[in-house]
Amino acid sequence: MPRPHTFPSADHDHRHCLDEILTAAERLCRQRRARLTPRRRRVLEIVAESHAAIGAYDIIDRLAADGGRPAPITVYRALDFLMSQGLVHRLASLNAYVSCPQAGAEHGAQFLICHDCGAIGELADPGVEARIAEAAAHVGFEVAMPLVEIAGTCAECRRAAT
Ligand SMILES: [Zn+2]
Ligand SMILES: [Zn+2]
Numbered sequence: 001m002p003r004p005h006t007f008p009s010a011d012h013d014h015r016h017c018l019d020e021i022l023t024a025a026e027r028l029c030r031q032r033r034a035r036l037t038p039r040r041r042r043v044l045e046i047v048a049e050s051h052a053a054i055g056a057y058d059i060i061d062r063l064a065a066d067g068g069r070p071a072p073i074t075v076y077r078a079l080d081f082l083m084s085q086g087l088v089h090r091l092a093s094l095n096a097y098v099s100c101p102q103a104g105a106e107h108g109a110q111f112l113i114c115h116d117c118g119a120i121g122e123l124a125d126p127g128v129e130a131r132i133a134e135a136a137a138h139v140g141f142e143v144a145m146p147l148v149e150i151a152g153t154c155a156e157c158r159r160a161a162t
């Protein structure tokens with residue numbers, strides 16, 4: 001269901017979001033005995049720095065600014081780890097990554113992608129998921145990962161345009 005902070009207001013305190021994401025990641029990885037190495041944690045921090053998606057090469061640039069340009073493969077490995085833990089999602093339509101506000105087990109999601117400001121809102125509407133599974137089953141298709149990417153304009157940008 002859409003939650004009030006699916007699209008936080010432009011003037012929200014993002015340090016709070018970032019804190020929540022990193023704390024949840026640390027807790028989940030501890031529970032699962034998964035190794036959130038400093039590199040993986042830093043990549044998550046970079047991805048979670050905004051509600052927009054970020055491409056792998058921008059992540060590499062950010063890491064290079066920390067000192068020492070990492071080999072792309074190490075960044076892709078860190079992203080694979082973060083995705084396998086359900087902490088980060090890859091948006092195929094943007095070829096970019098976004099942090100998950102409801103980190104946990106792998107889950108289906110509907111991403112609302114604002115083409116004005118780049119903000120991504122993640123919905124997890126069980127009704128939509130059930131409908132996709134039903135329609136897919138109708139043609140004998142078994143859904144493994146129902147990720148839906150929806151392009152449009154967020155409420156803030158729509159307000160700004162009027
Ligand atoms: Zn935020
Ligand atoms: Zn998610």
Ligand SMILES: [Zn+2]
Pocket residue numbers: 114115116117118119153154155156157158
């Ligand atoms: Zn927007």
